[in-house]
Amino acid sequence: MLTSPLFVCFFLLKYIQSFIHETWLKRYGSSPSADMVTLMWSLIVSIYSIGGLLGSSCAGFLCVRFGRKKAMLLSNIPALLGAALMGLSRLCGSFEMIIAGRLFSGVCGGLTQNVHIMYAGECAPRRLRGLIAITASTFSALGKFVGFALGLREVLGVEALWPVLLAANAVPVLFQLLTLPFFPDSPRYLLIDLKDKEACIKAVKQLWGDGDHMAEINDMVSEQRAIGGQKAKGVWDLLRDRAVRWQLITLLLVVSCIQLLGANVVYSYAYSIFTKAGIPPAQTHYVSLGIGTTEILSTVLCGFLIERAGRKTLLWKNYAVMALALGLLTVTLSLQDSFFWVPYCSVALVFIFIMSFGIGPGGVVCPLITEIFIQSYRPAAYVFNGVVNWIQLFILGLVFPFLVQGLGNFCFIIFLTYCLSMAIFVLLVLPETKGKTMLQVKEEFNRLNYRGKKGQAALEQSQCSVVTVTRL
Structure with a gap:
């Protein structure tokens, strides 16, 4: 997740558009139209979501066919290929290489977003399952922060170094390639899917240390017997099986539709909010680092709270706080020019919203898929979640500018309604999963x-x- 090109790319708008213009001029002898440059830039930005959709679609098959660990190792191939293409694009004089590199990076992002959480959740003991799974959210937030930091003018955010910045995600990829082979595969995959109890016990000892872990191994054996030797289910089985109907509803509403919470919208508005508060435009990138730091700290705090307060409590309470923050943000943005202190209230509400997002749904949804689905349905659930999430992100990116144009500041009402609805749904419907086995x-x-x-x-x-x- 570190230094994801999805976030880094926005720092390089003027540099990449200038590169497209220069390359087109050298290649065809005439300057491209402004619409053509905009089209190429839009393609560079949006094709990452297409790659994410492809990667998510492959996640279930690769996890079942090769196991969780090997699937994560395989995801590094498109990541390195994407980094190489983007890093060499200027040297080769090809903006098409940036487009292809973004596509491969998206494939890696979509694949690892699913496989990492599944692997972490299945490797963790029951008492630490939430804390370990939340590391995916923490490192995702850390990736945004590193992307923001590297994009500063004092680091790599200058014209001469933008190819290096685009290829910077190769560093964590190489680190994973060097370290992950020394880790075992998921104990649940080894026992339930491969039926190799000795390998499972060995993996448990390596991951959890010496001690008596037979109670949890027996839970895995019970789950294996409950499945009855059935093969991993597909997405179509997940959609039509009544036995997992409410798990599917929870997956769709609470996990897959997380884009409807408005987090990306608040990020988009943050620049104008900070400017209205009197922060110079040249300094807004540094304030963005503050947002990234807030998200990291909030997910870490969620890790400490999740095994104490439980998933359900953290979800519904933070959904309610997010709804309240969005409602107040709608009011303060509408009164932005009425009083001098109102813009500062808007800035505070942005930070409150992001903190509630990290403590609540941003962190809690990570272990939720692993916990609410048994082994046979889990890969299909992750595929469904990834596909819906990436399609939703793509559609929201297309529709959001029109929402802003039509509704203005009142566009937050849509996301407020969703947050409030989810608070009620979680409070009344979702069972607590803390400390329970998959069968429970x-x-x-x-x-x-x-x-x-x-x-x-x-x-x-x-x-x-x-x-x-x-x-x-």
């Missing part, structure tokens, strides 16, 4: 999945199966 969480959701006389009979039969498997 499955049983909690079964009470929602089966209703009525036939549903009650199915629920009782499912509970009997779980009890029988646990006793075995």
